[in-house]
Amino acid sequence: MRIHPLAAALALTLSGLAQAGTVTIVTSFPKELTDTYRKAFEARHPGIKLEVLNKNTKAGISYLRETPAGQRPDVFWVSDPSAFEVLGRDKLLQKAPDARNPKVPAKVGNYPINDPDGLYYGQALSGYGIMTNTRYMQANKLPAPKEWADLTKAVYFGHVAISSPSRSGTTHLTVETILQGEGWDKGWRQLLQIGSNCAAVTDRSFSVPDGVNNGQYGIGMVIDFFGLASRSSGFPVDFVYPSVTAVVPANIGLITGAKNPDEATRFIAYTLSLEGQQLLFDPKVSRMPVLPYADSGLKVPAGYPDIFEIARSAKVQFNAEVSEERYALVTGMFDQMITFRLKELQAASRAIYDAERKLAGKLNAQGNDLLKQARDLAYTPLVSEADIKDPKFLALFRANKQDVAVAKQLTGMEEAWNSKAKANYAQAEGLARQAAALAR
Structure with a gap:
């Protein structure tokens, strides 16, 4: 027609x-x-x-x-x-x-x-903080955490949830806030310990508050509006801003x-x-x-x-340029060390916590030395602060990933991190078991 x-x-x-x-x-x-x-x-x-x-x-x-x-x-x-x-x-x-x-x-x-x-x-x-299900916390006799550092404690093992920063911009901000607030090495040590206490690393940020709302998880690391919206909707939740937070x-x-x-x-x-x-x-x-x-x-x-009041007392002055410069590095490290190796990291921490309980209050130099080695293997980042001060190293993570040579180099690096993380966690678990066996 x-x-x-x-x-x-x-x-x-x-x-x-x-x-x-x-x-x-x-x-x-x-x-x-x-x-x-x-x-x-x-x-x-x-x-x-x-x-x-x-x-x-x-x-x-x-x-x-x-x-x-x-x-x-x-x-x-x-x-x-x-x-x-x-x-x-x-x-x-x-x-x-x-x-x-x-x-x-x-x-x-x-x-x-x-x-x-x-x-x-x-x-x-927005600020970033800790969301808790009050019924879950009471049922499991858990103290309410107030700081990110609290989430590294053994008492929270298996009770925490976070989403992957490579899949969630708000989680990337939370991770970057901790790194900027604590410094690279200390911040990653804290993140690895928190990661080991996680029951799950979710694909989307809203899966964390959903899980806290329904009692699947006791604690979630979230952007503030998730906690506030859940509380307004009548869910049994609380939300706190840690002192190491940023308002952006x-x-x-x-x-x-x-x-x-x-x-x-x-x-x-x-x-x-x-x-x-x-x-x-x-x-x-x-x-x-x-x-x-x-x-x-x-x-x-x-x-x-009043978020302007919270911003005045926040300890972190967030630097978006630093965050953007190392975005691919931070998200890649998190996934290779935590997201994709969560079971191995959990196993290492479980063994470390067991050894800590058995060695508590005992003078056992060999056991405590083995335990320190286990912690260092499990919680030391695979990229150090000295590494990120090298402009050429950081530039690689901002290069065009459509370039075959760049993509190959980055893939090789991430595969090496993944393998190293797996080996470190297995070795840490073994050392912690040896330490526990020495407790008398």
Whole structure:
């Protein structure tokens, strides 16, 4: 059948109009949050529809890199500021000055809320902490942890959950906060001990709060809004901010080569407006606004945390550039030493805890020396602080992984870490068993 040219032109025009009325958002945020914003924005702007593509942070970055300009989605909206550093470096973000809200302060603590170059804006503020199921804790007679270091204790073995930082931007921020707060070597030692106490390393960040809510796990390492939202929904949970925490913005930005930049800018502006910021207090969302509580017109629920106060007392001044520079290194190490070797790491710690109990209070130099060797093997990172001070070493992890030689070198390095971790944990378990056998 021959289509009349006028009909074809009309179809194209209508298609273009429909396309122009749709803003596509790439985000890692849960459906409860995106649905809240979608319904409110579409009610305010009935001619614009929001389409949400839910992807974890790493997958979202890859998607933007692989999509040609003119076909890309419009808005990128995630928690991890390192992701925006990457996109800015790759020229995948463009300025949207009309979206800026001048009432947003320049900083939270000492951390800039908006990008100094205007490529993205802080839309909500987040801290990172410890979520507990109070019934689980009571049933298992567990003390409530207050600091990350508490989670290294033997009493929490098998009771903790964390998601993989390579799969979750918020978990990457938690891991990086510990590394920046404690230092590289001490921070990794702490992370390896916490990892050994984990019942699971999940693929997605929301699997951790879901597991804490239903009592599958007693303790979860999470971004604050997971704990606050669960508590608002009536689950038997508590949430605490450790002293070693950071408060950073969850950002939103306009994508270079977006299909509908004008409508996308209107959405970004809406999320930063008083109405858009008020939505953060919705119990299903439970996030912290970038607008300060005083003199902003916000209606703050009773008992809601003041994130600006928390930021003033936080011990970590988060450095997003450092985080971005070593992102691939940190996530790769975590997976090879913890995620993919969790059973072996658990076995090593189980043997170490057993030896500690049997040697407690006893003067047994040989046993204690073996125990120290076991701990060092199990909890020493495979990449040292001296290694990361080498610019050439770090540059490898920022190189183009499409390059066959680079990919081969990185794969070989990660395989070596995996094998070394397995061998170290087996040796640590053996030494701990020897130490336990010496207890009299």
